[in-house]
Amino acid sequence: MQIELRRFFENDDIKQDFDYEFTCDDKLFSEPVHVKGFVKNSTGIVSLTAEADFTISAQCAKCAKNICKNMSIPVSHLLVSKLNDEDNDDFILVENMLLDLDGLVMEDIYLSLPLRFLCKEDCKGLCPYCGKDLNDGECGCKKPVDPRLAALSQLLSEDE
Ligand SMILES: [Zn+2]
Ligand SMILES: [Zn+2]
Structure with missing residues (x-):
């Protein structure tokens, strides 16, 4: 989903909820990724607050058993239309006033994933x-x- 942000940058006290699903090409995600949250401008600060629910289908790195695991991560960012002097990872620079929400959510999901999946912590x-x-x-x-x-x-x- 793409979110047009101009009105968020130009108006104070505006909020839009979203609740949708998208499919990811990566085989790791057998089910659609579900995203629920909102974008808002509060006293001039535009922010995204959401939660992404997804299902991982992988093989245990030790015993190769198939694993199906439901996970959930928070996706929370401040959005800016232009960066000031310094680089700041807390801010997401939105070019053309268009936020590629699926792409941003996938970035956060990949960052949150462990290097390998185990069927259980102490898999032998x-x-x-x-x-x-x-x-x-x-x-x-x-x-x-x-x-x-x-x-x-x-x-x-x-x-x-
Ligand atoms: Zn295992
Ligand atoms: Zn043996």
């Missing part, structure tokens, strides 16, 4: 040797010698 992962899901119990398989070490010792013995 898979046994690297037999592939058993260790969350279901120990596998009891014999851990073989590291194949790189085995190859190295073979090389060394061939030299002799």
Whole structure:
């Protein structure tokens, strides 16, 4: 959704609510992203206050189980039509008086995501040797010698 901001910059005490959904191309988001909030001008300060709800579909980084996780983040920014001298990350510079709300929400969502997803905090992962899901119990398989070490010792013995 795009929001035309001119009237917010030109009028005091104006507020517009929004409540909508948009779909994201990224496969990580299986469901539409739901955004609810408002833009307002209060005593000359234009601000955006919203909440984004979305569903993450990913695989556990340790056991590869499919995860479906509902998340919610606040999206809150001050909007300015021009920047003063200094750079300030607190402000979003809106060019052409048009706010690309979907883009801004996605930026905030990506910043909030963890580097990897786990099915649960203490996921034990898979046994690297037999592939058993260790969350279901120990596998009891014999851990073989590291194949790189085995190859190295073979090389060394061939030299002799
Ligand atoms: Zn897991
Ligand atoms: Zn095993």
